[in-house]
Amino acid sequence: MPEGDTIYRAARTLHAALAGREVTRFESVLPQLARVDVAGRTIERVRSEGKNLLIDFSGDLHLHTHMRMHGTWHLYRPGERWRKRRSDMRIVIETEAWIAVGFNIPVAAFHDARSLARQEDLLQIGPDLLGESFDFDEALRRIRARGEREIADLLVNQRVVAGIGNEYKSEVLFLGRVNPFAPAANLTDDQIRELLRIARKLMLANVRKRTQGRVTTFSLDPSQSKYVYGRGGQPCRKCGTAISFAKQGPEARPTYWCPTCQPL
Numbered sequence: 001m002p003e004g005d006t007i008y009r010a011a012r013t014l015h016a017a018l019a020g021r022e023v024t025r026f027e028s029v030l031p032q033l034a035r036v037d038v039a040g041r042t043i044e045r046v047r048s049e050g051k052n053l054l055i056d057f058s059g060d061l062h063l064h065t066h067m068r069m070h071g072t073w074h075l076y077r078p079g080e081r082w083r084k085r086r087s088d089m090r091i092v093i094e095t096e097a098w099i100a101v102g103f104n105i106p107v108a109a110f111h112d113a114r115s116l117a118r119q120e121d122l123l124q125i126g127p128d129l130l131g132e133s134f135d136f137d138e139a140l141r142r143i144r145a146r147g148e149r150e151i152a153d154l155l156v157n158q159r160v161v162a163g164i165g166n167e168y169k170s171e172v173l174f175l176g177r178v179n180p181f182a183p184a185a186n187l188t189d190d191q192i193r194e195l196l197r198i199a200r201k202l203m204l205a206n207v208r209k210r211t212q213g214r215v216t217t218f219s220l221d222p223s224q225s226k227y228v229y230g231r232g233g234q235p236c237r238k239c240g241t242a243i244s245f246a247k248q249g250p251e252a253r254p255t256y257w258c259p260t261c262q263p264l
């Protein structure tokens with residue numbers, strides 16, 4: 001795991017290259033970063049806080065990343081060959097003079113100043129589903145410690161496991177035949193481990209593939225790429241029941257499920 005001083009040096013180097021420059025292109029394979037418009041904003045500051053690296057953009061947008069075991073940022077000139085594999089890429093921030101590439105970064109989120117201030121526990125991140133190894137026991141322990149909470153909300157809680165967003169959450173629960181609203185305490189250890197295994201398998205497969213867009217069904221047809229996510233009211237691919245949709249939990253996160261395949 002990179003120590004705080006390594007992160008500090010990385011932040012200083014990124015700051016020297018990027019501060020004051022306009023983002024010409026932003027790319028990320030991390031679903032939670034995909035929906036924010038970053039191009040056109042100015043990079044104001046790059047800084048570290050402990051082992052966290054923060055990039056401040058104009059317009060009160062802050063990118064928080066945590067490196068954990070294998071995460072790293074590289075700087076390249078346009079056209080320069082990357083020194084790591086493209087499949088390790090998680091985030092690309094392009095400016096006219098420099099391209100910053102975040103490799104193997106397991107934890108990343110956008111914040112405004114207010115939500116950033118609430119992130120007091122930035123370091124309390126759960127095991128990384130995209131890591132080279134994954135600590136199933138620790139993830140299970142973190143889920144059991146919050147047993148009264150609904151399983152779908154726990155899967156997207158980065159303090160429980162790092163990496164799952166709303167799409168994977170719904171797909172994983174469908175494949176595991178678990179109802180999103182089930183309290184974790186109602187599930188067996190085997191059920192929870194199976195959900196984590198499915199999540200890791202899907203996420204690793206999507207990071208490794210070369211084509212655009214996330215696929216959980218392993219179908220080559222883009223219109224068949226998901227089982228339930230984004231398919232409210234459409235027939236379940238396994239049983240034909242209309243897929244249900246709800247906003248779940250205190251953050252009103254979108255959840256899709258099949259009421260027949262995933263009974264409560």
Ligand SMILES: [Zn+2]
Nearest residue numbers: 236239258261
């Ligand atoms: Zn079904």
